Amino acid sequence: MSLIDSKNEFDRFDFFLGAFYFIFVLFLVRVIDIQILKHDYYLKLAEKNRTQVINQAAPRGRIISSDNVVIASNKPSYSLIYFPDAKITGEALKKMALYAAKYCSSDKEFVFSLLSKAQASQKPVKVASNLGSYAIMRISELKNFYPGFQLVPEAIREYPYAASLSHIIGYMGKIDAMEWKAYSSLQDYSMDAMVGKTGVEKIYERNLKGKDGGLYVEVDNKGRMIKVADSREGEPGDDVILTIDFKMQSAADKALAELPYKRGVAIALDPYSGKILAYAVKPGFDPNFSVNYSEEKKEKSAEFDEFNIGVQGAYPPASVFKIITSIAVLENGRPAPEEKFFCPGFFDAGDRIFKCWEKKGHKNMDLISGLAHSCDVYYYNAALKVGPLEIEKIASEFGFGQKTGALFLSENSGNLFGPRVRARKKSYWFIGDTLNLAIGQGETLVTPIQMAVFAAALASRGLIYKPYYLDRVVKRNGDEVLKNSPELKSKVKLKDKTWEKIYEAMREVVASGTGRPIYTEGLEIYGKTGTAQNPHGKDHAWFVCFAARPGEKSKVAVASLVEHGEHGSTSALSVAKAIIRAAYPQVSQKDEEKIQGPVE
Numbered sequence: 001m002s003l004i005d006s007k008n009e010f011d012r013f014d015f016f017l018g019a020f021y022f023i024f025v026l027f028l029v030r031v032i033d034i035q036i037l038k039h040d041y042y043l044k045l046a047e048k049n050r051t052q053v054i055n056q057a058a059p060r061g062r063i064i065s066s067d068n069v070v071i072a073s074n075k076p077s078y079s080l081i082y083f084p085d086a087k088i089t090g091e092a093l094k095k096m097a098l099y100a101a102k103y104c105s106s107d108k109e110f111v112f113s114l115l116s117k118a119q120a121s122q123k124p125v126k127v128a129s130n131l132g133s134y135a136i137m138r139i140s141e142l143k144n145f146y147p148g149f150q151l152v153p154e155a156i157r158e159y160p161y162a163a164s165l166s167h168i169i170g171y172m173g174k175i176d177a178m179e180w181k182a183y184s185s186l187q188d189y190s191m192d193a194m195v196g197k198t199g200v201e202k203i204y205e206r207n208l209k210g211k212d213g214g215l216y217v218e219v220d221n222k223g224r225m226i227k228v229a230d231s232r233e234g235e236p237g238d239d240v241i242l243t244i245d246f247k248m249q250s251a252a253d254k255a256l257a258e259l260p261y262k263r264g265v266a267i268a269l270d271p272y273s274g275k276i277l278a279y280a281v282k283p284g285f286d287p288n289f290s291v292n293y294s295e296e297k298k299e300k301s302a303e304f305d306e307f308n309i310g311v312q313g314a315y316p317p318a319s320v321f322k323i324i325t326s327i328a329v330l331e332n333g334r335p336a337p338e339e340k341f342f343c344p345g346f347f348d349a350g351d352r353i354f355k356c357w358e359k360k361g362h363k364n365m366d367l368i369s370g371l372a373h374s375c376d377v378y379y380y381n382a383a384l385k386v387g388p389l390e391i392e393k394i395a396s397e398f399g400f401g402q403k404t405g406a407l408f409l410s411e412n413s414g415n416l417f418g419p420r421v422r423a424r425k426k427s428y429w430f431i432g433d434t435l436n437l438a439i440g441q442g443e444t445l446v447t448p449i450q451m452a453v454f455a456a457a458l459a460s461r462g463l464i465y466k467p468y469y470l471d472r473v474v475k476r477n478g479d480e481v482l483k484n485s486p487e488l489k490s491k492v493k494l495k496d497k498t499w500e501k502i503y504e505a506m507r508e509v510v511a512s513g514t515g516r517p518i519y520t521e522g523l524e525i526y527g528k529t530g531t532a533q534n535p536h537g538k539d540h541a542w543f544v545c546f547a548a549r550p551g552e553k554s555k556v557a558v559a560s561l562v563e564h565g566e567h568g569s570t571s572a573l574s575v576a577k578a579i580i581r582a583a584y585p586q587v588s589q590k591d592e593e594k595i596q597g598p599v600e
Contacts, residue, residue: 054081054124054217055190058210058234059155063169063200066471069246072169072201072287074155078136080104080127081150083217084118088148093119096146103138104128124217126192130156130291152215155234157194157291163284164253165244167308167408168276168469170199171287188212194291198306200240200470201287203407207473207481210237238481241471243275248556251582252280255575256562263563265310266575267452268583271546271557273486274456274465276406278579281310311404311411314445315561318530319374319568320542321440323458324398325383326371326505328390330498335385337367337501343377347435354380354435357531358598371505372513373598374529376439383438388429391437392418397492399464400446404453405489406467417444441533451544451559458506458526459546459554461499462492506545514569514598515545518577523547523584527576529568541565543572547580556583569598 056079063072080100088096097112104111106128118125127149131139136151143149157172175183175193183189187209195209196202213234245268252266259282268278285304307313330337345361347354356362356376362369370378383391395401401416417437419429436442446454449467457464466487473482506526509515515527530542546557558576565571 054126054152054215055193056152056154056213056215056234057156057194058212059236060157060210061204061208061237061473062239063208064239064241065244065246065249066242067246071159071161071165071242071244071246073158073160075158076153077129077156078131078151078153079129080131080135080139081124081152081215082115082118082127083124083148083150084115084122085148086119086122088119092146096142096149099142099146100127100139100149103135103142104131105135129154154213157287159287162286162288164249165242165279166199166284166287167281167306167310168199168242168244168279169287170201170203171197171285171290172201173197173290183209197290198409200242204240204470204473207238208240211235236476238473238475240473243270243277243469243471243484244279245277245583247585248278248579248582249280251578252278252575255578256280256282259562259565259571259574261562261565261571263309264561264565264571264575265313265448266558266560266579267310267448268556268558268579269452269456269465269467271456271459271554272463272465274453274467275471275486276467276469277556277583279310279469280575281308308408308410309561309563310448311406311408312447313561314412314414314447315540315542316442316532317400317440317444317446317451318532318540318542319376319440320451320454320528320530320544321395321444322371322374322379322438323454323502323506323528324395324400324440325379325386325391325438326367326502327494327498328394329367329382329386330501331394331494332386332390335382340364340366341370341378341381343375345377347377347380349380349431349435352432354432367501368505368508371528372508372511374509374514379438380435383434384431388419388434388437392416392420395444397490398454398457399450399490400444400454402450404447404449404467405487406449407469408449411449412447414447414450415443415445417442440530448559448561451542451561452557455544455546455557455559457492458502459548459557462494463488464490464492510545515543515573516598517569518543518545518573518580520547520577520580520584522549523580524550525580527573529573531566531568534564538564538566541568541570541572543568543576545576545580547584549584556580 059074062070064070093115097115098108101108101111111127114125114127172194175195179195180189196205211234213232215231248268256264264282266280270277283305343356343362343365345356345359362373362375365375365378396416401414403411403413422429466489468484470484472480474480503526506528510519510525510527514529518525518527525545525547527545532540534540541562544559546554548554558579560572560575562571
């Protein structure tokens, strides 16, 4: 061999040796990376590749009233899981689907499609949730013949008071694609998770949602189940504490339920904070229907009335608006509150006769007696003297035509009616408009929540707070996650004499006028009735009030509306009375004789 050949041989050897060392070093670096530097990462990845998780819903956070009544809780339930077996034939799968559908009250074709997909992928699937005792018993028997079926315990939502507070609490349903995209990046959600769809359940979903547990199923490299490897319990979500006083809420619910009318609402507020103490709507809806979808619940969907008349319904304020007209009169000094106008039962406006609700007339009326007996003719005369601009101004200051800002979906702003609004629309203003404005008819529209804020502002001498129903969010160990606080939006500044006269007039409404039936010994109650004209049927009934013990501040203001309730002094007043009696139980323990007053 020549020297040149020997040199070439050594060069090739050095090259292969160098390549070997290079590859060895790369391998060593990779081993160190996998085994030491990124050990936890690759361990989790390997674990994920060989296990699959069947989610078990964690106990959701509770929704609790301010007086510690649990309004939304959880109850134990069972879900049916199918663990596929490669040995199962198509015919056997059809029989399994038939029996499972029968016991779970589901559609057999739907169940068969789930089982077929599970068979094809050899991955477990949830067939049904929230199974009843009959289904659990029969499926337990079915497992003897088809061991692929397993019953998995989990917590599901329960609303023990059914429709009570349904428009605040909201309801739950299966997660959709948009929700999954929004939630799954922040918390661990499965594709069949139940999430809040409306109300507190939706707004505070991320607080209420706990950490799901699950069954950890070991699978082979093709994703086929080998065995159930582990079971881990979930962690409960945070509790939501409301401002609701459940005694007042129950009283309002019961009073509305006892009325023969189909629709109504009653809202109670704390005048010095804006806390919603009661929010009763008739009809509500039972959120239990939506916890687990079934054909039965689909048929009952007509009963699921989500329309929230407390914030979405808009109605003429009727005679309650006479308080606004009275304030305009007192602030401007025309006419003087002592000036009297004769009411023969009608008012001649020249080209039209405007009637008083009392056909035989009220005779001579001043501001105090005019409000107490809700005399339309007094307010026709007073409005012409003070002028519609001043009435519109006071209505605007008290928030009419504006949203209250309460945390509800689709709040209606109502409609502020007056010459300024009409001028912006480049339209004319007539005498008849002034007369309608004075008594809360015409184009003025308000929502019940606006009327509750108005009643609270009267009680607190002009403080207008944003209504709210969430007090705080707490963990199960008591740690505070979120705390709400009152938000003062504005203050209506009136003369001291104006407040004194308005209080005197509203007390007279209860002492001798149309609000007489709410009179309660030991309480000072200030109120006003209203009967709103309705072109589509019987008139709507209003009542607003606030109450206090002598020498104390008021702790509750109420607005109640009953659609087609005809008279504010009867139907709407009875609901407000129930709330006031619940707020001050010590002074109303003794049953009193039914007190009658003029019926407006």
